[in-house]
């Protein structure tokens with residue numbers, strides 16, 4: 001899912017990259033300027049990135065309840081589904097990398113055989129906490145995700161070996177999977193948690209990738225913007241493009257939609273405003289009140305209603 005198709009690469013190279021170079025980001029909104037306004041954090045207590053970027057609750061009371069009142073999150077089905085699918089994909093990519101190193105460039109048949117069977121570890125870790133129907137629904141989808149990504153990986157391996165017959169194992173691993181999954185990042189320069197974890201970072205094109213199993217929402221752009229700012233703060237190189245990946249299960253098949261985004265001044269400004277507002281709420285313990293339009297599956301529904 002994290003891999004770009006040929007059409008997407010063209011779109012990136014001919015469309016988004018030139019556009020991002022033309023739309024110069026204002027210097028003060030680059031992450032490496034974290035030590036001066038407007039990026040410099042005003043408050044002490046740090047937040048996780050999802051706490052800033054998640055705007056499912058219209059007033060942000062979910063964050064207030066969790067951070068100020070100490071209310072425990074009651075995981076809903078969408079959250080459980082998301083974490084299982086994310087972890088399944090991570091397991092697959094990490095296992096594939098290990099197998100490439102283990103069996104080497106001559107070991108394609110072994111790699112394919114060892115990787116083919118889905119790993120249900122992420123799903124099984126939830127088995128005792130979810131009902132059987134839900135478990136079976138998820139199992140079917142985990143199989144679909146695995147099969148889809150397995151086929152993409154095998155294609156990439158075969159393609160690379162055909163084009164580069166003298167390739168070494170390290171190059172084979174990094175070109176087949178040019179992605180770091182669950183990239184750990186220290187966001188403390190920007191008032192964020194020290195232990196952030198981006199879904200994936202594509203190092204063949206410096207780009208943050210975020211996977212969302214759910215309906216597209218405008219505020220999803222805040223996640224890739226936040227990670228881009230953190231990457232810039234840590235590594236001092238520009239990260240101007242991100243992509244949000246929306247997998248969808250349709251009639252037993254998987255459809256993947258990717259939304260590419262230039263991380264421009266407007267998005268950066270939006271992220272900083274959200275951060276400041278939410279940090280203020282938590283640090284000054286301000287209850288923003290119950291929203292008028294709460295969603296039924298909100299993990300804090302009982303608490304608020």
Ligand code: SF4
Nearest residue numbers: 057062291294298304
């Ligand atoms: S129940 Fe409503 S106000 Fe409370 S956290 Fe959920 S969405 Fe926000």
